[in-house]
Amino acid sequence: MSKAPSETHGVLTSAGAGSTTDAAQLREESQVVIERRLDPGALRERLAEEALAGLLREPLRELPAKLLYDERGARLYERITTLPEYYPARCERAILNRRAPAIAAQTDASEIVELGAGSAEKTRALLYALAGRSRLRRYVGLDVSAEMLEQTARALVTAFPDLRVHALIADYERDLAAIPPPEPSAPRLFTFLGGTIGNLELAARARLFGELRALMRPCDRLLVGIDLVKDPSVIERAYNDATGVTAEFNRNVLLHVNRLLGCNFDPQAFDHRAFYDPQRSWIEMRLRARRDLQVTLGRERRQLKFAAGDEIRTETSAKFRLEAFADELGGTGLALEASWRDQQGLFALVLARPHDA
Structure with a gap:
């Protein structure tokens, strides 16, 4: 099946003839790009x-x-x-809240590219950490849900007045090539959080990591959330x-x-x-x-x-063991650079770099 043509526009709210638009709306329009790669x-x-x-x-x-x-x-x-039994989200959030400043400093990123963006709640700590370093320039969110992604774009430009958002309505298993090119001298942090990587079988994970590696420059990094083997x-x-x-x-x-x-x-x-x-x-x-x-x-x-x-x-x-996951990354041209676990050791964030970085 051929890929749907791309539709790109830069407005979430627009004013018709004879209408008025306030300053907040104008700012939002200039900051947000909605790109549709999936024909419904x-x-x-x-x-x-x-x-x-x-x-x-x-x-x-x-x-x-x-x-x-x-x-x-x-x-x-x-x-x-939000359920008490569902530890992955709680543990990942705890790691991010504690380690986001260190991740921001280590990656020196000025742009986040998030696969499976959803509401972008998982990345808020990283966004705040990058903004605190006066490094945050752009957020690229990729998700199949147009409605949710457009809501996310609105929320982000409200929370971060200087942030530019590129909302890419696409399938991360098929459309990674649609991710917009990086800006010069602007390191990117690709994120794939929530333990979603576990929904892909081994061959699909290898394909995804290989495609991401092809998009990464030596200055770019990949942050993945993985659920660990446990009781x-x-x-x-x-x-x-x-x-x-x-x-x-x-x-x-x-x-x-x-x-x-x-x-x-x-x-x-x-x-x-x-x-x-x-x-x-x-x-x-x-x-x-x-x-x-x-x-x-x-x-x-x-x-x-x-x-x-x-x-x-x-x-x-x-569910993963860290050493085996590092081997998976290594087979696709990526190397484990750092990892962080929650206090109970239930969940981990893994930071990967290109082998040649």
Whole structure:
């Protein structure tokens, strides 16, 4: 499928003929670029194809984890990050709050390029640290959600009056080449936070790191958040919270599939299940049919049968040992430069540089 044409514009709020625009709006318009690399229709078609292929897969049906993050799923995930059981967000935030000044000093960055930007809450500590050094010039946020990214752009130019924001509506697994070129003498800090790297399998991680390395100059750095191998019970609690938000998040993927494929999944006919696989060092989320049932797929009215207990895998999330992760980086032309853990040793931030830096 060919890449959608790029649409670029520099306004989030615009004034029509005869209207008035205040100074804050004018400043925002001059500071923000919105660039769309994803055509909504083409994206929907691609997601539908991946969803259908996964549902027809044998012996274990599987949906790509990206389907979890429709607009409602993204909001549910934001709630998950505030839950007491969900340590990754809390631990990463603690590391950033404590280490952001040191990271800013070590990288001397004046620009942040964030993959999977979302609300950019994860990077606020870094932005403040760079601004405190009078180094912050530009933020480039890449995400598939246009609505969330535009809200993020508005929030950032309000919080940082001198910041320029380039919001890139794109897929980080396909569109890294669309990241705008760096400014001369302006070191960039690429960030991929939240432990999201764990949602990619080994080959996909290698491809992503290799593409990032190709974009990096010797002065640039990459900051990655990784969830560490630990007591499986701690990991499993994080994906099986007592209030059931993660279960709702997991079932919501079926509503997304219903819209994509014209299906009639009943989310309440499935139980949420999450368990740690020590052989693969990852946690899996699945949906298990509570009873025998039949689902109609799309316009062709194709029937998909589930026996009670049949499952759909909806996510895997790898957990890492620091030494093995450093080896992964090394195989793609990157070298581990520094790392920081939270006080309990549950989560880590890893700073990587090009081998030739």
